[in-house]
Each structure stands twice: as C-alpha cells, then as structure tokens.
Amino acid sequence: MKYDKVLLAHGSGGKLSHDLVREVFLPAFGNKALNRLDDRAEVSVPGTRLAFSTDSFVVNPIFFAGGDIGKLAVCGTVNDLAMGGAQPLYLSVGFIIEEGLEMDILKKIVASMQAAAREAGVDIVTGDTKVVEKGSADKLFINTAGIGIVEEGIHISGHNAKPGDKVIINGFIGDHGMAVMAERQGLSFQSRIASDCAPLNKLVAKMLEVTKDIRVLRDPTRGGVATTLNEIAGQSSVGIVLHEKELPIRDEVMAACEFLGFDPLYVANEGKLLAIVPAEKAEDILAVMQGEKYGENAAIIGEVVSDHPGKVVLKTAVGGRRIVDMLVGEQLPRIC
Known part of the structure; x- marks a missing residue:
C-alpha cells in the first residue's frame, strides 16, 4: 500500500477506504458473498435467502440534533439490510464503554435504540458489553449486526x-x-439543522410493491452522494449524470456547507437512499415514495448512461459539466 500507517481518511468511506478494503481485507477474506461489496452480504440457507450486515459507530458527539449514537446504530444496520430489498428481522448490539460514562447517558442511548428498533419493526436479540479504561475510548462505541429475509x-x-x-x-x-x-x-x-437519521425499510417495501425490478439501492452515508454514485458507476461499468438543478438541498445546509467549505454532495446522510430504477417505472416509484414519511421530498436527480463508464458527471445549473469524483481524504471524521 501507499501508506505504512492507518490514517483517519481510511475510515472516510472514500477512496482510501476502498483501497484499504481491496488491498488488505479482500485478499485475506475474499469470497463470493464478500467480493460483491454491496451494503450487506446475501447468503443462502436451505429454503431461505438471508441478508447479513454489520457496522460500527464512533460518532462524535454522541448526541446531536435529530438523533444520537444509539438511533444511528439501529437505523444504519436496518438500512444496510433494506438496501438489498431485505425485510430486516433481528439485530445484535455490542457496546464498548469508556470507564466513567454516566449511567443516565447509557440508559438514554439504550432507550433511543429500543425506540428506533420498534419503529423499524426489528428485535435486538443478542449482544455484548466491554468496558475499557478511561482514555482508551471516547465515551461509547457501538457495533450492530443484523439479518433479514430477501424474497424471491x-x-x-x-x-x-x-x-x-x-x-x-x-x-x-x-x-x-x-x-x-x-x-x-x-x-x-x-x-x-437536524440529522435525517431514520429507518428506511418500510419505504423500500413500498417501493418494491411497485416493482421488484429495482436495480440498485444504496444509502449514501460516509462520502455522501458523490462517493456512493461513483461506487455504483464502477461496479456496473456505466456512467452517471446528475442534474444540479434537481438536487434537493436545504438552504440552511447549503449555507452551512459554504460557510465551512464543504460540498454537500460529499456530506454524509443517514436517512437517505439512492435508487436506480428502470426509466419506465421511475415516475410510479417516485409517486409512492412521495406518499411516505421518509420520501416526501423524493426527486429524480439523474440518469445512467453508457458514456464515461465508471465516472459521475454533474450538469451544472449554468449549463456546464464537471466530473464528480470519489471522496479523497477525510472531509468529516467520525460522522457515524
């Protein structure tokens, strides 16, 4: 590898994260399920297709407008399962707690996790707890894993x-x-400005009622919309064109990004999904999404093309074009 030490940017979800996976983890662990590099693995047991996913959460701070690390952990894993069209069923949870964390804070996080699990319709059925010395962690880290069923x-x-x-x-x-x-x-x-953290499995179920022929679902978390679409363009060997005028961005988020020097296309989301669907089904799917709580502001923002395979291009509001590359480096560390 180009680096002899792990950097914060290796956890960004961007190019260095992909390098880490492809150069360290895949050579050691590679197999048919893992090599697809989707949000979750799909495995078969006799008579059943299962989706299986795991994720770890180290967000700083652990409470923020619209959510907390507990809600984030449940929704993140539920959504990874849902991005395969699975019906999430069961979660595990592992807590790594720094010595000295106030018990009232831990109880508040646990209650938030239970509320999120109830909304998603899943049960937390197993888990683990470890406590480390003060200074060995930052208050609380959480790992969740989940399984769900994928219909034929x-x-x-x-x-x-x-x-x-x-x-x-x-x-x-x-x-x-x-x-x-x-x-x-x-x-x-x-x-x-509040986090969009939310479970999306029920929205996905409504979309699948329109058609099972949804090509791709992906939640644009670390690395944002730009990085996620670059992943898809690379996996499918296609080009993707985005229309700047159609991108739904709140005025206050745009203002905050301009103030801080960020591009909103690279900013993390936790209650959003990108769906790539057949053109003839797009309007029907969009209409169903807009009738749901977590899809009211859904929009068609681009299309898949045969040109420039592996690349994402933005048609700007003034009529120009620019390449939207995968995130390089670390824009916002410890965002989830």
Missing part, C-alpha cells in the same frame, strides 16, 4: 445499473453531516 424475485446490487435507468433520492442531501458538524463545533444557524 428481488435481485438488488450495485452491479445492476443499466444505461437509461433513472437515479432517485428520497429527500434532502447533507442534513446528517451538517447537524453533527454544527454540534461538534458549537455552531448555530438561523434555521436548525
């Missing part, structure tokens, strides 16, 4: 995008990253 006829993967498909997002971009950043830096804006 559903085959969703980052490898499935085809020229002519439409790209849909279920709402505003960049809310989570800016909410965490504002809390972290003690910033206040005229309008309150």
